[in-house]
Amino acid sequence: xxxxxxxxxxxxxxxxxxxxxxxxxxxxxxxxxxxxxxxxxxxxxxxxxxxxxxxxxxxxxxxxxxxxxxxxxxxxxxxxxxxxxxxxxxxxxxxxxxxxxxxxxxxxxxxxxxxxxxxxxxxxxxxxxxxxxxxxxxxxxxxxxxxxxxxxxxxxxxxxxxxxxxxxxxxxxxxxxxxxxxxxxxxxxxxxxxxxxxxxxxxxxxxxxxxxxxxxxxxxxxxxxx
Amino acid sequence: xxxxxxxxxxxxxxxxxxxxxxxxxxxxxxxxxxxxxxxxxxxxxxxxxxxxxxxxxxxxxxxxxxxxxxxxxxxxxxxxxxxxxxxxxxxxxxxxxxxxxxxxxxxxxxxxxxxxxxxxxxxxxxxxxxxxxxxxxxxxxxxxxxxxxxxxxxxxxxxxxxxxxxxxxxxxxxxxxxxxxxxxxxxxxxxxxxxxxxxxxxxxxxxxxxxxxxxxxxxxxxxxxx
Numbered sequence: 135x136x137x138x139x140x141x142x143x144x145x146x147x148x149x150x151x152x153x154x155x156x157x158x159x160x161x162x163x164x165x166x167x168x169x170x171x172x173x174x175x176x177x178x179x180x181x182x183x184x185x186x187x188x189x190x191x192x193x194x195x196x197x198x199x200x201x202x203x204x205x206x207x208x209x210x211x212x213x214x215x216x217x218x219x220x221x222x223x224x225x226x227x228x229x230x231x232x233x234x235x236x237x238x239x240x241x242x243x244x245x246x247x248x249x250x251x252x253x254x255x256x257x258x259x260x261x262x263x264x265x266x267x268x269x270x271x272x273x274x275x276x277x278x279x280x281x282x283x284x285x286x287x288x289x290x291x292x293x294x295x296x297x298x299x300x301x302x303x304x305x306x307x308x309x310x311x312x313x314x315x316x317x318x319x320x321x322x323x324x325x326x327x328x329x330x331x332x333x334x335x336x337x338x339x340x341x342x343x344x345x346x347x348x349x350x351x352x353x354x355x356x357x358x359x360x
Numbered sequence: 361x362x363x364x365x366x367x368x369x370x371x372x373x374x375x376x377x378x379x380x381x382x383x384x385x386x387x388x389x390x391x392x393x394x395x396x397x398x399x400x401x402x403x404x405x406x407x408x409x410x411x412x413x414x415x416x417x418x419x420x421x422x423x424x425x426x427x428x429x430x431x432x433x434x435x436x437x438x439x440x441x442x443x444x445x446x447x448x449x450x451x452x453x454x455x456x457x458x459x460x461x462x463x464x465x466x467x468x469x470x471x472x473x474x475x476x477x478x479x480x481x482x483x484x485x486x487x488x489x490x491x492x493x494x495x496x497x498x499x500x501x502x503x504x505x506x507x508x509x510x511x512x513x514x515x516x517x518x519x520x521x522x523x524x525x526x527x528x529x530x531x532x533x534x535x536x537x538x539x540x541x542x543x544x545x546x547x548x549x550x551x552x553x554x555x556x557x558x559x560x561x562x563x564x565x566x567x568x569x570x571x572x573x574x575x576x577x578x579x580x581x582x583x584x585x586x
Binding site: 262263265266275280297301305310316317320325331332334339341344346347348 | 464465492493498532535538539544545547548551557559561563566567571
């Protein structure tokens with residue numbers, strides 16, 4: 135995200151980015167408030183409808199300060215989802231710290247742990263909604279996942295098709311999250327998390343370490359599926 | 361949903377609902393054109409932004425005729441996705457006609473056959489985008505899937521947790537479709553269909569006929585381990 139102005143304390147504030155009302159709305163707290171507000175705004179309204187003005191209002195800062203810290207709306211989005219996904223970045227470490235055969239269960243539990251908590255779920259919802267509806271948002275999302283999750287996890291898995299495997303596992307979890315939290319479809323929506331995890335873990339494990347079905351080209355033969 | 365007027369064929373056409381230009385835009389062709397236009401409109405703009413006016417324009421009919429045939433926007437949406445999903449309604453029949461162990465492969469192939477063809481993909485995208493962003497659309501979607509796919513497929517599977525199994529299988533396929541067609545994330549986006557199906561089939565099969573993971577936690581009662 136080279137385009138994103140590193141807007142931390144290091145960056146010198148531009149004049150027009152300074153709020154007129156004084157230092158109360160600036161400072162380190164403002165940056166966090168803007169990110170929080172951005173996550174809410176993107177979650178509730180999606181990328182297309184979200185506005186920097188509303189994000190600023192939610193953070194009780196001037197819109198110019200949002201631009202000052204983060205740049206364009208696309209860049210605000212990038213920063214918001216990067217902070218939203220911070221909990222998920224533990225996953226690559228799991229690949230390092232786990233035996234291969236326990237990865238399915240561990241990753242599924244970590245993933246749904248994030249989704250079950252509204253504070254971390256809403257940002258994920260924001261990302262999902264926006265990426266589904268807007269190509270720019272999808273692009274930001276792809277870059278973020280690629281850099282922080284897929285490549286890192288795949289590097290640890292250390293098989294030629296590692297990225298495909300990790301992504302298939304992700305597709306299973308994202309699909310289940312979509313059905314459970316977004317579409318709200320029963321019975322998955324109300325399934326106790328333990329039971330749901332017990333169902334998903336073998337499928338995720340299959341993707342990470344199992345064999346593909348033998349009948350890749352031909353019609354359905356014996357889909358033994360180890 | 362009390363606002364939804366049941367506007368099907370049973371409803372007497374309102375005078376202002378009749379097109380002025382004569383019978384060319386009415387008749388059986390108009391209904392089909394409206395559905396086609398509605399699928400495009402919902403696909404491109406999502407439920408929230410789609411308008412009956414634009415649907416009418418795309419079908420070259422008067423907006424009143426859309427209301428006459430289908431009722432409210434919500435009902436137009438219901439009719440559009442029902443027609444969009446018609447190809448998917450072969451799936452329950454697969455449950456009847458297949459040996460259990462070949463279901464994974466067969467269903468995955470049928471599902472992606474629908475998604476690979478832009479004519480059937482666009483309507484599915486419409487549904488997915490809309491259901492992700494709008495609770496009313498999600499509700500229509502839930503009802504449709506419940507009635508036409510889940511219950512019917514589950515009835516054939518004939519195990520106590522059949523609906524959960526069918527829905528988990530669906531969640532895997534929807535998740536993969538999301539990654540491949542909506543987010544466009546590599547390597548899944550470019551994976552040849554045969555290979556992708558060979559990867560997904562064992563996971564789907566696992567959901568339909570496999571055992572849950574043993575480590576379901578204390579709460580997992582009936583989840584007999586493999």
